[in-house]
Amino acid sequence: MPFDLGILANEVLPLLGPLYALGFVNGAMLAGLAAASIPIILHLLNRRKFRERSWAAMRFLMAAIRKNQKRIRLEQLLLLAIRTMILVLIVCAMARPILDKYRPILPGQRTHRVIVLDGSLSMGYAAADQSRLDQAKALAQRLVKESRSGDSHSVVLMGSPPRIVVGGPSANPTEVSKEIGEIAQTHEAVDLIATFEAVERALAASEVRQKEVVFLTDMQSASWRVKPGGEDGLKRAVAKLEARAATSSVIDLGALGGNNRAITDLSLDAPVVTVGGPPPIVTATVKNFGRSQAPGVPVQLIVDGNLVEKQFADLAPGEERAISFATGFSAAGDHLIEVMIDDDPLKIDNHRWLALPVRDRLRVLLIDGDRKPEAFEAETDYLAQALDPVEDSSASPSAIKVEVASESQLRGRDLSAYDVVVLANVAQLTAEESGLLDAFLNLGGGLVVFTGDRVVQENYNRVLFRDGKGPLPARIGPTLGNATDTSQGSFRFDPLEFRHPIIRAYQGAAPDVVSGLTGVKTWMYHKLEPSKDSSAITALAFETGDPAVLEMPHGRGNVTLVATSADAAWGNWPLHPSYPPVMEQMIMRAAAGKLAERNVPVGQPLDQAFAVSADGAPVSVVTPASRTVARKLTADGDVSRFHFDETETSGAYRVKVGPPVTQEVLFSANFDPAESALDKLTEKDLTAVVPNWNFRYFDDWSKLMEAPASISKQGEAHRPLLWAVLVLLFVETVLAWVFGHHR
């Protein structure tokens, strides 16, 4: 049982500032400090015990004393101090002092050891046959094997999120070693705060007083960092860990090589891809993280397992380059796009995937609030024509299929059959209709709302806006302008530098083309008033500064609110050439919600909503490692939800749902590109990143492989003390000889 000088530690040491708190294993031995008085007593006794001698040559003796008294006294005090110090150090060494910062693991006591393995992507770096993770696992197994009888172990895998591999501390080394051996390389980044919290939870699971945490990591900068604003969270997590009085060690698994290339991004230029639509542009971003030139890096586009195109890129050190491919899809359904480059020591980041649902056509339901039989008199006539211009023609079908219904028909429709619902000058909505729209948005549907003369502001604000909690991006305010007397003036659009995707096509376009948008005259509009904390984005504004088009995500879908009418009643936009393309983009973006979240970062769950009727349906997930995992859909409000969080590996996840609803959905998980940068932290850096964390740092992991127990012995100060005794003995001998014999 260690003897703590509690009062000393609590009251005196804080006054000493940065000095480390001190404890003693054999505190009773400190009674031996009384022995420090022996040299002093001997000195005093010696002064009492002397010879007497009659002396004639006193004049010389007195002169010598007069000139050397100070020096002699100093020499005597110095020797006395050294002799006293020797005894003090010997007694202290016998008491076995411990520096709290480096509190060692003491033999004879049970230890709960939490082994934390860095499971992040960079640990897959393998300069030779063995990856960093393999090294970490081997060393962890050695630690477990060499542990003392009675010690228990927990194992935590650093990741995002971290995983407690062995939670309840196990006293069975064979079992723990087996668990460690089965740990697979993840492709994740590291959630540092969550990792410290997980370690603290693992420590809390045991009543064993003596605790030790051993981190095995490559010290990659990207892994050991907190997101901006997370510093306080990390401090709290570290403080909780420190409160467990555990001895922390960080074992650096060696230098990372400099050569690494990675695909850091893979994207499409269209929010929605349809069979009949234009072939999307697939853009892969390739980066050379190394310090040397990477000539002729082959970049391959693979669609559904088939090589489609191969390009070569010369990459200078640190250079990032976008490689674009154009590819069409002839069949609707989920397609897997993969881009890969050739192998390097870190293979995991040489691939990137994109799960792409290709639609035959987008289905759009237009709810017309002012339906009239005459052509271009109804509220949605222009819109329907813009979105599906080939209706009633012999040309190839548009990517969008439009259905028009009256507002009374909204309640009877199965909205799950549509990608986007458009409300055009609908007077008002019931709570039931609003609920339908909420459910539709929760399934990832898109909602576009046009105002008009029939819109009842109060109803919209109460039913759809709900003080910012509903799907409507803004409160519907009063109307501005006069649609009946256009001579009173009009409002023109401010394209806001064409930043928003729905009008980005006009960026850099010829003036006559741009005037197709900026020349639009709006006689009348509703002033839209977003709430203060709204996430709504203004896609297009009026010159007055008021928003013309607002866009906001809601649920799993997107909502677009247009301040004016969809027809030509409040303006001449439907008559301008900009109307069809902007409307098409608006619908495409609204529909993107339903197709989104098929591609997630590794470690983030796969989440998909199905109609409520699918509740309880079985789901099987085939992971990139070809492992099949069974799940079930669960009820979540007005939808059935698929949730899968075992996405630690990058690649394609194939999900089969049903019966009763039979459906196959493709997902992809991709690594955090920050993990590809192999910059390392030093011990000092780590101290700065994780402040107030007392840890010991070991950078020679190969030596630790030979003597893993040495990790635990750090912090015992008796060996340095004994060395100091040896040095002092030597110094005392030399000084005594110099002072005594060399006179």
Place this chain on the structure above:
Amino acid sequence: MDDYQKYLNPLTLASLQGLDLQARAVVEGYVSGMHKSPYQGFSVEFAEHREYVPGDDVKHVDWKVWSKTDKLYLKQYEEETNLLTYLLLDTSESMSYAADGNVSKLQYAQFVAASLAYMVIQQQDSVGLATFDEQVVRYLKPSGQPSHLKELIHIMDTTPGRRKSDVGMVFHDLAERFKKRGIVVILSDFFDDVPRIITGLRHLRHRRHEVIAFHIMDPDELDFPFRDPTLFKGLEGLGEILTEPHALRRAYKGEVDAFIDELRRGCQMIDIDYVPLRTDRPLDEALSGYLASRSARVR
């Protein structure tokens, strides 16, 4: 003869009873080691004749001249130089110091003084004695009579050392007392201020005396070999000091060396023979020093 030489060792000499016997042993031991009698140089030699006048001792009449010339002439010899030697013996308290197993400085000085006196009288010269501490304690005028030696030795033997020395003052006093010039042999530890000592010696030299300064020191006083903490009780009333001698050895020897060096240089400046003597060394060194000085005086 070899048996006599062992008496040059002060310790052996101390085992003999009686200073007169000790002196004789020293001189005989010393002379036997020289292989040549010092007396040869002192034979009486013929100088010239002079006419007899009534009253002259007839034993000096040169009868060979009378037989040839019928005139009485006396053989006239070169008159023998009757050397005076003054022995100055320091009997102050500091002279009583003796290292363990050694003779005291005073004892050693007595050996030397007695031996010299013996030798001087053997050479038919005259020798006087003065003992002193802070003043002249006893003074015996020079004489060449063999019986004078006994008196000298008696004074030396019975003079106790109890007081502190004032060498400089004593030398001034004696310089005034010594009417005839001669050889002044000083036997002392000279524990006094060197400038005062030199001033006194200069006074003696001013009276045209040849001066030999035998500086007698105990080996303890020169080497300071002590290790244990020691309470040094000063002789001549110089107080007490408790100290660790080993820590002071170098400094102490520095002081002693400086003192000796100053004394030696002072003596050299006024043409005085300075002879350092350690009480653990044979006595012949002292006798050699004396004889070297005497022969210079005779020439």
